[in-house]
Every structure is written in structure tokens, then in C-alpha cells.
Amino acid sequence: MDNSLFKQSAIKSGLISKTQIEKVIEKVESDDDAIIAATLVKSGLITEYQAQQLHAGRTKLTLGPYLITDWIGQGGMGQVFKAVHNVMGRECAVKVLPLEKSTALSRDSFAREIRLQAGLDCPYVVRAFDAGQDGNVHYLVTEYIPGTDLRKLVRRGGALSMSHAALVVSQAARGLQYAHDIGLIHRDVKPGNILVTPDGRAKVSDIGLATWSMGLDDDPRAGKIVGTADYLSPEQIRNPRSIGPASDIYSLGCTLYYTVTGKVPFPGGDSKSKCKRHCEQTPWHPRKFAPDLSEDFVDTIADMMEKDPARRIASAAEVAERLESWCTTSFEVDRPIERQAWTAPPIGIESEEGAASVEGASETSRPPKAGEDGGDENAQLSSLGSGAASGPSDSQLPPLLDQPVDPAMARRRRRPFPIGFFVGLLLGILIGGLTALFSVREYLAP
Structure with a gap:
């Protein structure tokens, strides 16, 4: 047996003994590290991840x-x-x-x-x-929650049906209600933080950005916008100190919108642009992407995403109650988690893929390619808003995307028609026409 890096690392790590390696070499009749590693993985003595780390010479696992x-x-x-x-x-x-x-x-x-x-x-x-x-x-x-998170589930298999989306989001709402009842606000509700088991059960995860609703004195991020740009509530953006349970409900509404459409509410643009649109604009009607959604279901999403916290659904428990009529008893997530295409990092080493700093500057997102959901769900914010912003002014922001109003939207959801502008335009045309008529008559008069 030679002293290759893999064999040395395997023995030093304590995962495999020298005797076991010798038995594997004898069995496969080869001293090739790749064959030995594959045999050890197949036998259940080590995992694929551990084999990757041993091949790289890493022994502390x-x-x-x-x-x-x-x-x-x-x-x-x-x-x-x-x-x-x-x-x-x-x-x-x-x-x-x-x-x-x-x-x-x-x-x-x-x-x-x-x-x-x-x-x-x-x-x-x-x-x-x-x-x-x-x-x-x-x-x-x-x-450990087997399965996947809601974002990966949608990205791999497409938007969920009303019944499946209602089941997942209603369970997440019950988890948020539990947190709200003990005075805790999540602050980063999004599809990536809702884990879904293979049988369709949901759990809220990643409590790292949460805060107590009764006080922020012990929070080092108090007064800063923390969370993910695609799912931030308007009040989180305008005044991060004014957040409450209603902020989580807005974010959960954005999550439900994404779950049934496969699109974030405001795709494209950078984090600053997304924040501005959360405060001022209405997203595309969900039925543009999911025609089968019922009007009551769409109204539930809209009531969760009201700009004014006082007009939103009052509690996460009420969200769960309103979604209950569409819930199925369970559903199977028959979309297996694909293995990573790249070698995973060792313990304690930062991975750049998907990394997002909690206390760093706000990240800039690229515009989405065709078929993507916005591509920047992981963009974390912390330096925007109330006194802490050092980003570009409004005049430097990229132009906002047009947000047409779908004719199927309820009238109360539409932007008010600019009657004053229309009347002024008609009066201008009328006065201009009369002036032109009198001028021509005076010119043609004998």
C-alpha cells in the first residue's frame, strides 16, 4: 500500500483504519484512490462529502x-x-x-x-x-429536516398549486404565530427559510435575524434594515425600529406570491430599487403567471401584502385560517435533492456561493435572465434606511420597471385613474381646436 494523500488523510482522520484500507485494496484488486474511495462510500464507511475532504488532505471532520x-x-x-x-x-x-x-x-x-x-x-x-x-x-x-427549502422546491419543480402552497404557507404561518406570541419577530421570512419535508410538512428556520418586539436594546442591528430585499415590508424599509408581527405577514405574503407564481413580486433591479417598489408599487397580478388561482386566494395574498400595516391581515393565525379552505392533508415532495456539482468547502471556510453578509453593505443584484425568479433572493440588507444609508440618492436609482395593472384585479386593488389629467388634456385639445378654427376663418374672410 502506497502512502497517497487520500490514504494518509483517511487513517489520520480516524474514519478508516489501515486494516480496512488494506482489505478494500485486496477486494477491489486496485490501489487507485478513486476506486478505494468509491468502495468505502458504497460500503457506508464514509460519505461522499467525507471522501471529497480526504482527497483534499483535510482530516478534521x-x-x-x-x-x-x-x-x-x-x-x-x-x-x-x-x-x-x-x-x-x-x-x-x-x-x-x-x-x-x-x-x-x-x-x-x-x-x-x-x-x-x-x-x-x-x-x-x-x-x-x-x-x-x-x-x-x-x-x-x-x-435536521430532510427534504429541501421552499425556494429550491419551486425553482426545481415550478410553482406549487393553490392547495400545496396553502398547506406549506399555513404551517409557516402557525410557526410565525408561535414566535409572535412570545414576542419574537422573524424579520427574514422568505422561501429559503421555510423547510419542506418529503411529505409536505413545513418548518420555519434561520432565526438569526429575529428580534424581540418589546425592545431592541440588545440587538446590535437595531435601526438597520436586515432581511432580504425581495421580501421586505415597507415599514422595515422606512423605519426599521417600527417593525412588528405585521412585517412578517407582509414577507409571508411575498413568499406565498412566489410559491404560486414562481416569481418574486418585484424582479430585476438592485436592492435599493426593490425597496422603492415595495413602498410605492403593486406587483403583477398573480393570475398573469397562474391563471387557475381563485379570486379569494388572490385577495388573501393581496391582504397579506397591503402597504399599510393596519390594513393587512391582523395575525399569522388568521393567515392560516384563511388558507385552511385550500389546504390538502399532505403532499409528497417527490423531487429529490440533487447533489452539489462542486466540492463543498471544509468546515469553517467561507463559501462564496449564496453567501450574504448580515452586517455588510447591501449587495447589488444582476437583472434576471429569462425564466429566473429574480436571482437575488439572498441579497441581504443592513446599511439602508433611517440614517444608516450611504447608497445612491433617488436620482441615481435605475428606472423602475413598469407594473401594468391586470384587468382581472379587484377594483380596490387598482391605481386610481388620473381623471384630472384626462380632463385637462381634453380641454387643451378643445381650446386649441377652437383657436385654430377662428384663425383660419379670419384668414379666409373677404
Whole structure:
């Protein structure tokens, strides 16, 4: 047996013994690392992710008592891994604060997230199990939810039907109502933060940007816009200190709009442009993209997305009640999660794909290509709004997209017709015509 990098790393990591490797070599009659790794993966001794890391010479695949088995994805605060407790054998998700983001502020925010999530116990909210520190790496352990998130579900399989969308969003609404009842505001409700199990059950995740509705004194991001541009409520944009449960309901309305149409409410443009349109414009009528939606269902979305918080649906519980008539008992998410096309990063190393800084400058989004949903759901905001904005002025903003009003929209949803302008235009034409007529008659008179 040669001393290749893979074999050395495998033995050093403690995942595989030298004897096991020798037995595999004898069985496959080859000393090729790729064949040996594939055999070990097939036998269940290591996972594909672990094989990737061993091929790269990385040997530390543990965080405290947790063995990292796979890479789940990237969140606003850090990476998320799948892991197994080495004693209990329970599968879980481990969120890791990357070393390069481990500033005093980020550590405080991460610790705050841990404390917030530790007190949550609801079937519609992701539960926290544990938290700890391994060397300089801080991590949070939560329950592992098999399946996918709502954004990936829609992007891979298309918009959901009314009944399936109602089932998922109503469960998310119940999770938000639980949070609101204990005084917690999520602040970043979006499809990517609603996890959907293979049998169609939904749980709200990523409590990292949440705040207490009774006070913001302990929040290092107080007074800043935090969240995702495609789903921000107008009051979050105008005055981040005035947010309440109604802000989450608006964001959930935007999420429901995306779920049944496959489009964000205001696609294209950068974060500043999206914020302006959230405050001033109405999105395309949902039936433009989903003709089968009923008028009552469309009105429910509209009532959740009212610009004025006082006119919105009053509570998340009422959202769930209004969606109940369309809910199916369950549905199967028969769209398997595809494997990552690229090698996942090691523990504690930042991945650029999908990364979004919680306390960085607002990101600029590219315009969507044909068939995309806006492409910038992960753009996080923190430096806009009330005194903290350092971005371009309104005169520097890109032109807003036209937002035609669909004839099928309820009359109360339409913009008021500019009667004054129309009357003025007619009077101008009439006066101009009479003036021209008198001038011609005077010129032709003998």
C-alpha cells in the first residue's frame, strides 16, 4: 500500500483504519484512490462529502462530539452541515460561524441567535439541540429536516398549486404565530427559510435575524434594515425600529406570491430599487403567471401584502385560517435533492456561493435572465434606511420597471385613474381646436 494523500488523510482522520484500507485494496484488486474511495462510500464507511475532504488532505471532520457527514448549504451567518452525534447517533444540522467572519460583532450576533432559538419549541419551527465551540469555531446544532427549502422546491419543480402552497404557507404561518406570541419577530421570512419535508410538512428556520418586539436594546442591528430585499415590508424599509408581527405577514405574503407564481413580486433591479417598489408599487397580478388561482386566494395574498400595516391581515393565525379552505392533508415532495456539482468547502471556510453578509453593505443584484425568479433572493440588507444609508440618492436609482395593472384585479386593488389629467388634456385639445378654427376663418374672410 502506497502512502497517497487520500490514504494518509483517511487513517489520520480516524474514519478508516489501515486494516480496512488494506482489505478494500485486496477486494477491489486496485490501489487507485478513486476506486478505494468509491468502495468505502458504497460500503457506508464514509460519505461522499467525507471522501471529497480526504482527497483534499483535510482530516478534521468533527466539531466537538459531532461528526460532519455532509454539506447542506450556506446561510447569511455561515455554513450549515449535516452531522451525527458520536454517542447518541442522532442526525442533526450544524451551523458554523466561519473563522474569517468571527469578529466580536458576529460572535455576539451568533450567540444571540443561539439564545433565541434555544427557547423555541413548536412543531412548525426548527428546534435547537445544542451549541458549542471547537477551538476557534463556534457552532449551533439544530434538528435536521430532510427534504429541501421552499425556494429550491419551486425553482426545481415550478410553482406549487393553490392547495400545496396553502398547506406549506399555513404551517409557516402557525410557526410565525408561535414566535409572535412570545414576542419574537422573524424579520427574514422568505422561501429559503421555510423547510419542506418529503411529505409536505413545513418548518420555519434561520432565526438569526429575529428580534424581540418589546425592545431592541440588545440587538446590535437595531435601526438597520436586515432581511432580504425581495421580501421586505415597507415599514422595515422606512423605519426599521417600527417593525412588528405585521412585517412578517407582509414577507409571508411575498413568499406565498412566489410559491404560486414562481416569481418574486418585484424582479430585476438592485436592492435599493426593490425597496422603492415595495413602498410605492403593486406587483403583477398573480393570475398573469397562474391563471387557475381563485379570486379569494388572490385577495388573501393581496391582504397579506397591503402597504399599510393596519390594513393587512391582523395575525399569522388568521393567515392560516384563511388558507385552511385550500389546504390538502399532505403532499409528497417527490423531487429529490440533487447533489452539489462542486466540492463543498471544509468546515469553517467561507463559501462564496449564496453567501450574504448580515452586517455588510447591501449587495447589488444582476437583472434576471429569462425564466429566473429574480436571482437575488439572498441579497441581504443592513446599511439602508433611517440614517444608516450611504447608497445612491433617488436620482441615481435605475428606472423602475413598469407594473401594468391586470384587468382581472379587484377594483380596490387598482391605481386610481388620473381623471384630472384626462380632463385637462381634453380641454387643451378643445381650446386649441377652437383657436385654430377662428384663425383660419379670419384668414379666409373677404
